[in-house]
Amino acid sequence: MSTTESRQDIRGPHCVPVTVEINGRGRVVDVEPRVSLLDALREHLGLTGTKKGCDQGTCGACTVWVDGRRVLACLTLAAAAAGHEVTTIEGLADGDELHPMQRAFLENDAFQCGYCTPGQIMSAVKLIEEGNATTDEDISEFMSGNICRCAAYPNIRAAVRQVRDAAGGAA
Amino acid sequence: MRPLTYSRARDVDDALALVAAGPDSAFLAGGTTEVDLLRAGVSRSGHLVDINDLPLTAVEDRPDGGLHIGALARMNDVARAPGVVHRFPAISRALLQGASEQLRNMASLGGNLCQRTRCPYLRDGVSACNKREPGTGCAALDGPNRGHAVLGTSDHCIATHPSDVAVALVAFDAVVHTVGAAGARAIAADDFFLLPGETPEIEHPIGRDELIVGIDVPGTPIARNSVYLKFRDRQSYEFALVSVAAAIEVDAGIVTDVRLALGGVGTKPWRAWRAEAALVGGPATEAAFRRAAAVELADAVGREQNAFKIELAQRAAVRGLNQSLKGIRS
Incomplete structure (x- = not known):
């Protein structure tokens, strides 16, 4: 060439x-x-x-x-x-139906100001797919690229656990 | 960010021709360093040659027990390749302790080796920095320098090399393969990183128009027992204050082979040649590990805020050797 x-x-x-x-x-x-x-x-x-x-x-x-x-x-x-x-x-919701992770963030109050939330959710969905949501320690480690200035981390982990468990147990 | 032109290389020859054609051209791989430094005004590239379509993403096991890693293999793909996990756990662990999952999905291994230091004086665009603007001095010598190097420093630069995986690659005698107008070259990883000396702006022995195409790691059974330990201010997503890649082989209490390299303390990924020499043929005891680590750090130069690294590096080296000996992987 x-x-x-x-x-x-x-x-x-x-x-x-x-x-x-x-x-x-x-x-x-x-x-x-x-x-x-x-x-x-x-x-x-x-x-x-x-x-x-x-x-x-x-x-x-x-x-x-x-x-x-x-x-x-x-x-x-x-x-x-x-x-x-x-x-x-x-692109996550199915029409008016929120993605399960979006719903879990609402149900677990996994944010305060909400600014980091879209990034947290995009990461969290993949975290479960990647198979690294087995323990709270792993969730923290493999979500560490998403900073939450409001420190909503405990509730973010709760939202991840909820989706993980609903999807059929630990990934 | 300054204006840019952009092109996408279709093959290696195309990439080389495109980069050679412009005086301010640079390769674009994962972009995690280049785009960041362009935005910060530190990188002066005016034309980016996107190499992401090149078929350089393989991670292959070699019959000799070694590895071939394509230059565009992403950190996560290398870290989780079974051959890397089993044959070279320190390489896998080093990769997974670097950056974040998103960055590891983007960053390539070739780019990882070429990443710039995280020294804040390079990045701020205004401080004296011989890497950014040769001849302006080094603001780190007398400024805040807690994160800076204690090994391989000069009066012109004390910036640390930030890579984790490079530390493990240096420990296992990896070879960096490049191609350029003058042909192909194979460069030992330890030689791929230059000490700052009087020319800290020259970081690698390759030209701007030379492309890394792959990294080979020779097979070595000792690597199966290797560990990578990283000590840092945060538990995750943080550069090392000190890190260590270590592997040791012992027969009847005597060290028959050992690999040791340090990160976070050197101006380059630091192969602890002197410590290795001190260990081989001697007893595999903690006291011997301590003596060897002290030998390696004997010439270290600490400054106002980073002198703690001299002791921390020795303790990290001892722990790394102990854990490799006992089979404790992390």
Whole structure:
């Protein structure tokens, strides 16, 4: 493959159309290559459920799924997400029916201010799928990438346990 | 963040050509360091060559008992690969004690080796920092320096290398494979990390247009008994104050083979060659472990806030060796 041919693939620095599948639907967003997936979701697609906390990969408020794995939208460039499947908190409910983890957070009062909650829920669903929710110690360890400034951790763990146990016992 | 251009490499040759074409081009793998430092204004990359489509994600067991780890294998995938868990538990444990589950899903092994120090003076964009702006000095020498290095330091830089897994890789003689315009190279992991000396801005012996394609770890039975212990201010999701990768083999009370490396205390992942030499052929006793650890830390330079690491590193080394000896994995 020649260098010249490759160079035609260079995009930016101005806005370029980026096609991403978000919550099962193909979306095209015009963004500069420097724009994060987080900003593309919030500022360009109106999907403000995903929160911006630290914007430096520390707090976990921006946790989304890319190809079914939980990742940080603030450290993912929107351009790099092109061609991948993104799931946000808005994609979790089934119509008006909340996802069991969303319901468990409500029933267990697993938040105070609620700002970290979408990220917590996106992580918590995967935590159970990953099989690392067996003990409270494991829940704490494998949820440690989601910081809760209100320290609602005991109730977050309770919500995770509720979903885990309803799903048929310890994962 | 400054404006960027972006392209996606289709194969390794394409990636090399794209990076070579621009003076401020850089590879983009997991992005957990690069995007963060771009936003902080520390990375000056103007063009990113996204290499995530390259087929470099394999984690394979080798017939000699060793491992091949593709440069784009993600931390979580490596940590949980059965061959890594069983043959090299210290590598698995080091990976799982690094970062968070989300970051481990993103970060690649090649990127892990290339990550920049977490030294706050590099990251703040304004302090004197010879890594960020050569010749400006090192604000850590006399500033808050509790997290900084005590081994391998110079008057120009005392930043620690932040990786956990690199400590385990160095302990087990991993080899870093790269390709560039001049061809392929194999670099011992211990040589892949440079001491700061007078040029702390030069961190690796590879060019900007050279790509890590994989990491090989030779088979060694001793690794099955290896441990990785990490001591830090928080129990999870925190960089090491001190960490240790250790493995020991004993016959009739005498040390026949040993691997020891330290993290959080060195300007590079620190293979404890001197301690290993002091141990082999001698008794596998706690007293011998203590003497060997003292030998390794003999030249350590502590500063106002980080001198505690000199003692902590020795205790960590002793504990690591004890746990490997007794088969206590964590």
